[in-house]
Amino acid sequence: MSADAAQDIASATAPASLPVPVTGWGRTAPTAARLIRPGTYEEAVTAVRECGARGGIPRGLGRAYGDAAQNAGGAVLDMTGLDRVHAIDAAGGTVLCDAGISLHRLMEVLLPLGWFVPVTPGTRYVTVGGAIGADIHGKNHHVSGSFSRHVLSFELLTADGSIRTVSRGTPLFDATAGGMGLTGVILTATVQLLPVETSLMSVDTERATDLDDLMARLTATDHHYRYSVAWIDLLARGAATGRAVLTRGDHAPLDALPASTRRAPLEFQTRRLLAAPAFLPEGLLSRTTVGLFNELWYRRAPRARTGQLQRIPTFFHPLDGVPHWNRVYGRGGFVQYQFVVGHGQEDALRRIVRRISEHRCPSFLAVLKRFGEADPGWLSFPVPGWTLALDIPAGLPGLGALLDRLDEDVAEAGGRVYLAKDSRLRPELLAAMYPRLDDFRTLRAELDPRGVFVSDLARRLTL
Amino acid sequence: MKDAFGLPQSLLILGGTSEIALATARRLIARRTRTVWLAGRPSPALEESAEQLRGLGADVHTVAFDALDPDAHEAALGKVFAEGDVDMVLLAFGILGDQANDEREPAAAVRVAQTNYTGAVSAGLVSARALQTQGHGSLVVLSSVAGERARRANFIYGSSKAGLDAFAQGLGDALYGTGVHVMVVRPGFVRSKMTAGLPEAPLATTPEAVATAVELGLRRRSETVWVPGTLRVVMSALRHVPRGLFRRLPL
Ligand SMILES: Cc1cc2nc3c(=O)[nH]c(=O)nc-3n(C[C@H](O)[C@H](O)[C@H](O)COP(=O)(O)OP(=O)(O)OC[C@H]3O[C@@H](n4cnc5c(N)ncnc54)[C@H](O)[C@@H]3O)c2cc1C
Numbered sequence: 185m186s187a188d189a190a191q192d193i194a195s196a197t198a199p200a201s202l203p204v205p206v207t208g209w210g211r212t213a214p215t216a217a218r219l220i221r222p223g224t225y226e227e228a229v230t231a232v233r234e235c236g237a238r239g240g241i242p243r244g245l246g247r248a249y250g251d252a253a254q255n256a257g258g259a260v261l262d263m264t265g266l267d268r269v270h271a272i273d274a275a276g277g278t279v280l281c282d283a284g285i286s287l288h289r290l291m292e293v294l295l296p297l298g299w300f301v302p303v304t305p306g307t308r309y310v311t312v313g314g315a316i317g318a319d320i321h322g323k324n325h326h327v328s329g330s331f332s333r334h335v336l337s338f339e340l341l342t343a344d345g346s347i348r349t350v351s352r353g354t355p356l357f358d359a360t361a362g363g364m365g366l367t368g369v370i371l372t373a374t375v376q377l378l379p380v381e382t383s384l385m386s387v388d389t390e391r392a393t394d395l396d397d398l399m400a401r402l403t404a405t406d407h408h409y410r411y412s413v414a415w416i417d418l419l420a421r422g423a424a425t426g427r428a429v430l431t432r433g434d435h436a437p438l439d440a441l442p443a444s445t446r447r448a449p450l451e452f453q454t455r456r457l458l459a460a461p462a463f464l465p466e467g468l469l470s471r472t473t474v475g476l477f478n479e480l481w482y483r484r485a486p487r488a489r490t491g492q493l494q495r496i497p498t499f500f501h502p503l504d505g506v507p508h509w510n511r512v513y514g515r516g517g518f519v520q521y522q523f524v525v526g527h528g529q530e531d532a533l534r535r536i537v538r539r540i541s542e543h544r545c546p547s548f549l550a551v552l553k554r555f556g557e558a559d560p561g562w563l564s565f566p567v568p569g570w571t572l573a574l575d576i577p578a579g580l581p582g583l584g585a586l587l588d589r590l591d592e593d594v595a596e597a598g599g600r601v602y603l604a605k606d607s608r609l610r611p612e613l614l615a616a617m618y619p620r621l622d623d624f625r626t627l628r629a630e631l632d633p634r635g636v637f638v639s640d641l642a643r644r645l646t647l
Numbered sequence: 648m649k650d651a652f653g654l655p656q657s658l659l660i661l662g663g664t665s666e667i668a669l670a671t672a673r674r675l676i677a678r679r680t681r682t683v684w685l686a687g688r689p690s691p692a693l694e695e696s697a698e699q700l701r702g703l704g705a706d707v708h709t710v711a712f713d714a715l716d717p718d719a720h721e722a723a724l725g726k727v728f729a730e731g732d733v734d735m736v737l738l739a740f741g742i743l744g745d746q747a748n749d750e751r752e753p754a755a756a757v758r759v760a761q762t763n764y765t766g767a768v769s770a771g772l773v774s775a776r777a778l779q780t781q782g783h784g785s786l787v788v789l790s791s792v793a794g795e796r797a798r799r800a801n802f803i804y805g806s807s808k809a810g811l812d813a814f815a816q817g818l819g820d821a822l823y824g825t826g827v828h829v830m831v832v833r834p835g836f837v838r839s840k841m842t843a844g845l846p847e848a849p850l851a852t853t854p855e856a857v858a859t860a861v862e863l864g865l866r867r868r869s870e871t872v873w874v875p876g877t878l879r880v881v882m883s884a885l886r887h888v889p890r891g892l893f894r895r896l897p898l
């Protein structure tokens with residue numbers, strides 16, 4: 185072996201561009217990459233041109249759970265330095281902004297003008313680029329579809345270093361919506377907004393006693409609500425398997441507000457709590473503590489209540505109140521499993537819920553939702569049917585094998601898992617889950633023959 | 648790439664006929680591993696090992712590698728890394744030697760030291776650099792409890808493992824934060840061809856048990872793994888036994 189091998193490893197003086205460890209929100213499988221934070225479009229172009237043999241991948245706020253926004257040995261382009269709002273059409277309800285802007289910031293800017301983002305996930309701390317890259321969905325999917333349905337066009341920095349304007353209805357648009365950053369770097373986007381009269385939500389809550397009761401309620405009345413989601417307790421066993429609390433609602437109209445708040449109906453209020461400490465003992469989340477939490481939470485929920493006024497963060501983003509809440513899972517990190525199976529596959533859903541419940545996963549409330557019509561993104565996740573998402577500590581014994589089993593149930597039922605959440609899918613199952621995978625690969629091979637854009641996710645699953 | 652549980656898709660074994668390494672490979676192939684490189688001294692046994700793993704569905708290649716020829720390590724291992732990312736390197740080669748004979752034949756003792764220590768320093772550094780370049784990967788080093796405290800009965804082997812162990816720990820510290828994970832595995836007495844014919848020590852274990860511990864260590868991103876786990880406690884007690892007493896213990 186040569187002398188410089190030893191030198192590389194021993195070098196204690198760190199040059200500015202030295203690789204740093206990067207993970208997703210689940211904090212599993214760290215890999216090292218050079219983090220580059222472009223402050224101008226020119227810097228972004230240069231970064232793409234010079235990203236080197238192991239390529240590059242755009243990254244937003246790192247809220248994807250797995251390895252989608254990491255690139256071992258290569259470059260990771262942190263896009264949050266490009267976060268300006270360029271133009272707002274306050275009459276027509278569109279915004280032109282940089283892709284690195286967060287939905288939180290957009291809400292701050294747009295709510296006072298009477299507009300809301302068309303789709304918001306369970307956290308406001310995602311970027312517009314990440315929202316398009318994963319083609320995210322919200323509680324309004326059954327009505328409004330996924331994020332890309334509301335994107336009129338975007339500017340894409342591609343592997344050759346050029347910037348293209350990409351409009352709806354083109355192959356490049358459909359490959360990029362849900363394309364996990366692998367077609368290029370989105371620099372700006374024009375997004376269609378939703379008009380609102382107030383910044384409050386009018387919320388109906390009800391309890392479901394088990395999974396079948398829950399599915400029946402969702403099927404019967406979901407279409408009455410713009411937003412709908414059910415929190416389900418997967419630690420409850422026996423007859424209570426799948427007991428749940430449904431929260432559904434819409435933006436409150438002005439006349440629903442009490443006189444006192446009507447003077448500033450569009451004020452956007454958020455409150456942050458203390459951050460979770462950086463080091464928490466492993467095993468804090470045991471079956472007992474989580475089970476207790478779920479029990480209390482179920483009992484606390486009203487059997488039925490209508491028209492309650494809630495703030496936007498309370499209704500949409502309860503976890504954003506605790507910054508770095510992902511640390512409660514300790515050093516080993518956690519896995520989020522989210523899948524969808526089509527309507528008519530209720531038996532598969534029941535089977536999967538039973539398996540999870542039998543394995544006694546210490547999972548805080550899982551989320552069940554009915555998806556509406558799909559959007560055209562080739563690797564876009566939502567299809568009409570049932571989607572379930574749950575967090576599980578990565579150290580849980582037997583978890584890998586359990587999830588492999590669930591994948592098979594999902595694939596057999598014609599369903600799929602969500603790439604933005606994935607960190608462990610068996611690659612062989614991908615093509616069955618995403619039938620347009622070949623088109624995606626073909627387009628990438630033409631657009632990016634040298635494979636400039638690559639991520640750990642892409643390597644792991646050979647996207 | 649490794650997944651959230653640290654399971655590799657590609658595996659390079661240095662010491663391709665090692666029973667412990669092959670048990671580990673079988674276990675990992677049952678989970679996520681698809682590509683395996685068996686590096687070792689060319690022999691029918693090496694090819695048989697490859698064939699056995701192919702039978703489990705893996706894509707297996709063999710590559711000539713001799714721990715005693717460090718000048719060739721860069722070229723031999725470079726070829727493997729040039730073919731694609733290696734998610735895990737398992738450094739498994741080693742020889743036990745014959746203590747009584749080696750005390751009389753210094754040249755034989757040196758071969759133990761050169762295989763277990765010098766060879767591992769070279770192969771370890773070459774692998775570490777390649778892993779660092781790709782920005783990820785685990786380097787799993789088979790050390791031994793014998794290196795924890797040198798014993799009268801096998802201090803030549805023990806001292807070589809002590810050197811290897813210290814080297815691997817230091818390498819792990821040097822690579823901290825580079826995306827590369829170094830894991831030192833310290834098995835006790837393992838029933839394999841290395842120990843065939845020797846009287847069994849207490850807490851004797853199997854290659855399969857070591858494989859299980861390796862899989863768990865990968866998931867936890869452990870830095871040190873003892874097999875069986877109880878050896879951690881036993882050895883921390885033995886470490887503090889006074890020298891005069893330790894000398895007389897029947898170990
Ligand atoms: C608490 C929580 C709740 C969530 N709830 C939901 C939910 O309800 N629905 C849902 O759909 N998702 C949900 N998610 C997942 C999250 O919305 C997505 O992972 C989203 O992509 C994260 O955006 P980000 O800006 O953090 O992007 P990152 O996590 O940084 O990146 C995600 C992907 O987008 C790509 N990307 C990022 N920026 C760009 C860009 N400028 N150009 C091109 N590609 C880019 C990356 O390459 C990567 O593949 C949730 C996540 C958390 C932590």
Ligand SMILES: NC(=O)c1ccc[n+]([C@@H]2O[C@H](COP(=O)([O-])OP(=O)(O)OC[C@H]3O[C@@H](n4cnc5c(N)ncnc54)[C@H](OP(=O)(O)O)[C@@H]3O)[C@@H](O)[C@H]2O)c1
Binds near residue numbers: 668713738792833842
């Ligand atoms: N068995 C135990 O009780 C025990 C306990 C603790 C630690 N360990 C360690 O675990 C590792 C694996 O042991 P094992 O039990 O699996 O024994 P094993 O089956 O005898 O394997 C030893 C391996 O080392 C290889 N090797 C020896 N000299 C080499 C050289 N010069 N170049 C390349 N390869 C060489 C052998 O290859 P050939 O086929 O070419 O000989 C063989 O593949 C060893 O490092 C050992 O020290 C073993």
